[in-house]
Amino acid sequence: MPMNAALDDLSRLDPAAHAHTGEWVAAVLRARIADGKLLPGSKLSELALASLLGVSRNTLREAFTVLAGEMIITRIPNRGVFVASPGREEIREIYRVRRMLEPAAVLWGPELDVDALADVVADAREALSRGSVAEMASANQRFHEELIRGTGSHGLAEIMARVLAQMRLVFHAMSGAPDFHSHYVELNADLVRLLVAGERAEAAETLRRYLDRAEAELLGHLPDSP
Secondary structure, three states: OOHHHHOOOHHHOOHHHOOOOHHHHHHHHHHHHHOOOOOOOOEEOHHHHHHHHOOOHHHHHHHHHHHHHOOOEEEEOOOEEEEOOOOHHHHHHHHHHHHHHHHHHHHHOOOOOHHHHHHHHHHHHHHHHOOOHHHHHHHHHHHHHHHHHOOOOHHHHHHHHHHHHHHHHHHHOOOOOOHHHHHHHHHHHHHHHHHHOOOHHHHHHHHHHHHHHHHHHHHHHOOOOO
């Protein structure tokens, strides 16, 4: 998808409603990547983005620095800035973070909303019935975002936003394996059933195994590399 089409709603953001800091711009771009509107390898034009967001190019460069540190974008000398394409080590790092955060959220999250999780599973099942891989992927993103929201921590929510943006880029590598998302629909449903029953410890351990499986499956679909 061309960048302008992927970001055509940015022009509707109210410039007066935001402090135009690099962090704000980074959050906007991170959200578009997490939503699947910008794919790995997409070139990010400084001129076009600065115009769409109503910010200076210096502010945009601050945002790029933030996102580069999060492994969400890549700067290529003499070519420009591109949405990243995570490799094997990036995937391993993503799952190191997820294994620390998500099972802990399931085990101890004081604001875990099981009904909201069940609603996401229902949406995922509906997407599965229509064969919509993109909507299943989006529902999966929302499910894991909701788990972290249950911690009540804004700081953890910000970390998870970065992880979800990275995960969306990883999911693109699975475009040739449409069944990848389908079996996680029922795995998420299993987690909800355990949480409804009050089995938080079992749910946390189940989720840990689930993340191990997902990491192995993703790595198995990447070309061999050192």
